[in-house]
Amino acid sequence: MKRLLLRNADGADPGGSWSRDPGDTTEGADRSQIARVGLRLFLVVVSSLFFLFLFAFIARSQMADWLPLTDPLAPLANLWQLWLNSAFLVLSCIALQWSRMAARQARLDATVIGFALGGVFAIAFLVGQLWVWQQFVAWGYFVASNPANSFFYLLTGLHGLHLLGGLIAWSIIVAKFLHRVPLAQLGVSVELCTIYWHYLLGLWFVLFALLASTPETYEAIARFCGLR
Amino acid sequence: MAYAEQAETEALHEPKSFLTKYIWSQDHKVIAIQYSLTALFVGVIAVVLSGLMRIQLGFPGTLEFMDASAYYQAMTMHGMIMVIYLLTALFLGGFGNYLIPLMVGARDMVFPYVNMLSFWFYLLAVVVLLSSFFVPGGPTGSGWTLYPPQSISQGTPGVEWGIVLMLVSLAIFIVAATMGGLNYVTTVLQARTHGMTLFRMPLSVWGIFMASIMALLAFPALFVSAVMMLFDKLLGTSFFMPAMISLGQQIDHQGGSPILFQHLFWFFGHPEVYIVALPAFGLVSDLISTHARKNIFGYRMMVWAIIAIGVLSFVVWAHHMYVSGMNPYFGFFFAVTTLIIAVPTALKVYNWVLTLWRGDIHLTVPMLFALAFIVTFLVGGLTGLFLGNVIVDIPLSDTYFVVAHFHMVMGVAPVLVVFGGIYHWFPKVTGRMLNDTLGKLHFWITFLGTYAIFFPMHYLGFQGMPRRYYVYENYAFIPQSAQELNAFITVIALIVGVSQLLFLFNLAWSAFKGKPAGSNPWGAASLEWQTPNTPPIHGNWGAKLPVVHRWAYDYSVPGIEQDFVPQTVSAEELEQMRQLSAGTKIADVKT
Numbered sequence: 001m002k003r004l005l006l007r008n009a010d011g012a013d014p015g016g017s018w019s020r021d022p023g024d025t026t027e028g029a030d031r032s033q034i035a036r037v038g039l040r041l042f043l044v045v046v047s048s049l050f051f052l053f054l055f056a057f058i059a060r061s062q063m064a065d066w067l068p069l070t071d072p073l074a075p076l077a078n079l080w081q082l083w084l085n086s087a088f089l090v091l092s093c094i095a096l097q098w099s100r101m102a103a104r105q106a107r108l109d110a111t112v113i114g115f116a117l118g119g120v121f122a123i124a125f126l127v128g129q130l131w132v133w134q135q136f137v138a139w140g141y142f143v144a145s146n147p148a149n150s151f152f153y154l155l156t157g158l159h160g161l162h163l164l165g166g167l168i169a170w171s172i173i174v175a176k177f178l179h180r181v182p183l184a185q186l187g188v189s190v191e192l193c194t195i196y197w198h199y200l201l202g203l204w205f206v207l208f209a210l211l212a213s214t215p216e217t218y219e220a221i222a223r224f225c226g227l228r
Numbered sequence: 229m230a231y232a233e234q235a236e237t238e239a240l241h242e243p244k245s246f247l248t249k250y251i252w253s254q255d256h257k258v259i260a261i262q263y264s265l266t267a268l269f270v271g272v273i274a275v276v277l278s279g280l281m282r283i284q285l286g287f288p289g290t291l292e293f294m295d296a297s298a299y300y301q302a303m304t305m306h307g308m309i310m311v312i313y314l315l316t317a318l319f320l321g322g323f324g325n326y327l328i329p330l331m332v333g334a335r336d337m338v339f340p341y342v343n344m345l346s347f348w349f350y351l352l353a354v355v356v357l358l359s360s361f362f363v364p365g366g367p368t369g370s371g372w373t374l375y376p377p378q379s380i381s382q383g384t385p386g387v388e389w390g391i392v393l394m395l396v397s398l399a400i401f402i403v404a405a406t407m408g409g410l411n412y413v414t415t416v417l418q419a420r421t422h423g424m425t426l427f428r429m430p431l432s433v434w435g436i437f438m439a440s441i442m443a444l445l446a447f448p449a450l451f452v453s454a455v456m457m458l459f460d461k462l463l464g465t466s467f468f469m470p471a472m473i474s475l476g477q478q479i480d481h482q483g484g485s486p487i488l489f490q491h492l493f494w495f496f497g498h499p500e501v502y503i504v505a506l507p508a509f510g511l512v513s514d515l516i517s518t519h520a521r522k523n524i525f526g527y528r529m530m531v532w533a534i535i536a537i538g539v540l541s542f543v544v545w546a547h548h549m550y551v552s553g554m555n556p557y558f559g560f561f562f563a564v565t566t567l568i569i570a571v572p573t574a575l576k577v578y579n580w581v582l583t584l585w586r587g588d589i590h591l592t593v594p595m596l597f598a599l600a601f602i603v604t605f606l607v608g609g610l611t612g613l614f615l616g617n618v619i620v621d622i623p624l625s626d627t628y629f630v631v632a633h634f635h636m637v638m639g640v641a642p643v644l645v646v647f648g649g650i651y652h653w654f655p656k657v658t659g660r661m662l663n664d665t666l667g668k669l670h671f672w673i674t675f676l677g678t679y680a681i682f683f684p685m686h687y688l689g690f691q692g693m694p695r696r697y698y699v700y701e702n703y704a705f706i707p708q709s710a711q712e713l714n715a716f717i718t719v720i721a722l723i724v725g726v727s728q729l730l731f732l733f734n735l736a737w738s739a740f741k742g743k744p745a746g747s748n749p750w751g752a753a754s755l756e757w758q759t760p761n762t763p764p765i766h767g768n769w770g771a772k773l774p775v776v777h778r779w780a781y782d783y784s785v786p787g788i789e790q791d792f793v794p795q796t797v798s799a800e801e802l803e804q805m806r807q808l809s810a811g812t813k814i815a816d817v818k819t
Contacts, residue, residue, distance in 0.1 A: 033418065034338045034339075034414060034418045034419070037414050037417060037418055038338070038339060038410055038414045041410050041413055041414060041444065042406075042410055044444065044445070045406055045409075045410075045444045045445070045448060048444070048445050048448040048449075049448035049451060049452065052448055052449050052452045052492065052495070053452055056452060056456065056467070056488060056492065059485065059488050059491075060467060060484075060485060060488060063483045063484075063485060064483065065466075065482055065483030066483075143459075143463050143464075143465060144463055144464035144465045144466070147465070147466060147467065147483065147484075150459060150463075150465040150466070150467065154455070154456070154459065158455075
């Protein structure tokens with residue numbers, strides 16, 4: 001025990017897997033790798049944010065005043081609009097993935113077309129979401145009428161804002177394409193955009209699944225989490 | 229190409245004008261100073277607010293403007309500023325920004341532009357927060373926990389504007405903290421220089437690194453609660469607001485859950501304690517090792533303890549809610565996790581003491597503050613064990629015992645480290661020493677004074693004196709002795725508050741007139757003291773990045789005359805130093 005406690009006392013180099021020298025490896029971190037790590041960390045933060053919103057959603061859904069949006073006469077009884085929007089987001093991700101693969105093969109035209117289409121489909125998704133909001137308002141499902149409505153606006157709105165942030169990055173990259181910045185310099189940006197889009201697609205399906213679920217599902221999740 | 233090599237060949241956002249050098253700077257050192265000065269500025273405001281509160285408590289009626297509303301507003305702003313805008317910002321934005329790149333051998337943070345934005349968002353958050361002093365109704369007076377329904381109900385001070393500005397300011401701060409945190413974590417993971425393995429990093433970096441990870445995961449909880457409360461306040465939703473009658477009127481809300489807010493708030497709030505404490509643990513480890521001229525005891529255990537505390541701090545949050553009527557099994561669970569977290573924390577305290585044991589202790593000002601931290605943290609930590617137990621917490625809840633506990637453990641203790649850290653690293657930042665006499669005077673008044681303020685509060689708490697009362701007159705259960713003790717505490721608090729001017733004067737005077745420090749006045753082994761220039765110039769390291777060969781704690785190495793071995797000394801150079809030392813000794817014997 002004494003030896004264990006005093007192991008570092010002589011200043012010997014600590015061993016173990018955390019002793020890898022960051023400067024030793026040829027594939028060590030370059031600027032693009034740093035950007036990827038930064039983005040992934042950011043996505044962890046966004047995951048934490050939405051996880052906590054979903055926790056609050058489940059907890060609040062167990063109160064007596066919750067009126068489900070999936071009731072036969074409620075707006076989410078028929079989900080075709082949300083499915084249509086989802087299809088736009090899926091197309092957006094496919095286009096960006098195509099662009100990312102083309103960038104790796106240094107095919108400029110395909111990269112640009114795929115990237116532009118990715119953004120256009122994402123804008124279509126956002127317009128579609130605003131259309132759903134308009135339907136909600138037209139049916140009298142306002143933000144403060146019921147907590148289920150409040151969460152619908154809040155979660156779809158925040159997801160939309162994240163996509164809007166992505167579109168700002170997308171438009172900056174588009175401007176660089178228009179200014180003939182070489183593909184070799186923009187390949188990483190295209191890749192980062194694509195990773196972000198894929199993440200937001202996955203997040204959207206989680207939100208969609210939750211928003212379109214029945215009160216029985218919420219109750220089962222709440223029981224599982226010890227909230228009931 | 230590895231980052232370290234790439235960093236040597238690439239140009240680095242070289243500032244070209246006064247504006248880009250000092251205002252819109254992307255240099256981590258300038259940003260650190262901007263963060264620190266802003267944090268100290270808001271800290272002074274928070275100290276003034278606490279002075280006003282103490283005058284009211286010690287000598288009720290002295291201040292005409294201090295009615296119940298003003299007292300609660302001062303209390304809320306004092307708490308929020310101290311926890312978030314001073315301590316979090318100073319440890320992560322100030323110390324983190326300055327020390328991480330220098331201690332891991334990087335030229336700068338990996339995302340300098342985002343780093344710059346982080347500071348400007350922080351400044352915006354501060355401006356929004358302080359603007360609430362000037363809006364109709366003033367700042368919110370709902371307590372720093374901002375519990376609904378009180379915080380957004382009529383009758384609470386600042387319910388119209390103050391609470392909105394507070395929530396918006398917090399949201400902006402969280403954006404700033406996220407931008408900073410992404411930088412700190414990615415820099416540690418990706419931008420360490422040759423030879424700087426994770427297990428060779430100084431404990432300061434470990435503490436700030438882990439605290440940044442925790443901030444990235446915990447601040448979203450505050451963001452979620454702030455956004456949902458803003459919805460309740462501005463859009464009329466009922467996330468947290470229950471149906472109730474307020475001031476004789478049925479309010480428009482119904483069905484909301486105030487307890488849900490408490491869970492979200494404390495899911496942020498408890499890790500926040502360690503977001504402040506872990507950097508303090510790290511910095512104090514380095515101070516003790518350097519000024520006791522001895523390697524830190526149990527380095528790896530210290531690292532694992534930091535990680536363990538970080539992880540465990542996410543499963544103890546509901547010990548702040550024992551009196552909220554939770555399921556007793558939950559209370560049992562959170563009491564157990566709270567006691568478990570005491571194990572790695574106690575381990576750190578033992579290791580600090582064992583580092584001191586048979587060390588060559590230099591009672592410099594930084595060391596005095598470090599020693600004072602250990603003592604203060606010990607008292608605050610032990611009272612935490614009391615409050616962590618449900619059965620003890622319930623009678624002590626909402627008494628001055630709690631006020632004493634949290635001020636000792638996460639108020640005074642981290643602030644002592646802040647002071648110690650500033651006295652220690654000021655020579656690197658400015659190239660000049662802080663005045664030693666003023667520093668010692670500042671230390672003794674602060675250390676003894678804060679003890680005189682907070683130690684008696686434990687006694688007041690045991691007597692049953694409740695917290696959050698703006699006046700204690702005419703309560704039969706509060707004896708006269710408590711009033712006298714309150715007056716005593718107030719006098720001391722004012723002395724301690726005013727004595728901080730010594731520190732501010734010392735900072736300002738020494739920055740220009742202080743004794744030149746040289747590059748390594750403390751004889752420290754860690755990398756930041758080995759820069760070619762002091763203060764370090766833009767890019768930190770000149771043409772070549774340093775190469776690290778050892779950990780940061782080689783003090784009093786046997787056979788070496790110089791009592792520290794910098795991290796940059798290789799095994800061959802160390803052997804040469806040994807031979808040189810042996811030669812010198814032989815020559816000494818001969819003469």
